[in-house]
Amino acid sequence: MRGDEAEIKRRETLIEFARNYQTGDGGVFAQMLGSLYWPGARGETVDWFGERLVTIMDLDEEIMDVFRSVDVMREIPSIRAETLVMHSRGDRVIGFGCSKEIAEAIPGARLVELDSDNHVIIGTEPAWESARRELRAFLRETDKAPEAELPRPAD
Numbered sequence: 001m002r003g004d005e006a007e008i009k010r011r012e013t014l015i016e017f018a019r020n021y022q023t024g025d026g027g028v029f030a031q032m033l034g035s036l037y038w039p040g041a042r043g044e045t046v047d048w049f050g051e052r053l054v055t056i057m058d059l060d061e062e063i064m065d066v067f068r069s070v071d072v073m074r075e076i077p078s079i080r081a082e083t084l085v086m087h088s089r090g091d092r093v094i095g096f097g098c099s100k101e102i103a104e105a106i107p108g109a110r111l112v113e114l115d116s117d118n119h120v121i122i123g124t125e126p127a128w129e130s131a132r133r134e135l136r137a138f139l140r141e142t143d144k145a146p147e148a149e150l151p152r153p154a155d
Helices: 005-021 026-037 044-057 061-069 096-105 126-143
Strands: 084-088 110-114
Touching: 005 026, 026 044, 084 096, 084 126, 096 110, 110 126
Parallel strands: 084 110
Antiparallel strands: none
């Protein structure tokens, strides 16, 4: 749950668009959503992603109310796990500030800013390789934790 008024208005507008495009030409809405989430994508990629977003937007109103009202920010500072937060700098769906706020709230978290405008990075863009490199480095670093600090399975 993010309380920024402009973001709430954008989200509510998208939900209203989804309601209006459920019947008729949903393909136009799918293309619009695909372009919003993946401005660097073209053609089939936009269509594929947009169609899935329409399905998400078509969820029951009660489920959407849960998505809009759950606030985990109070719980985030209690996280005691190695944490890597990655976010595209130009993401138009969720602003970079949201990831920055989350990373700052988690003790010891590392924030990686990806050079992309896409909400979900694409395997053909340079940010994909950056994300892979950062994730592999993070996994190598966290794998070096002493055995005593790792949770043990129940007998």
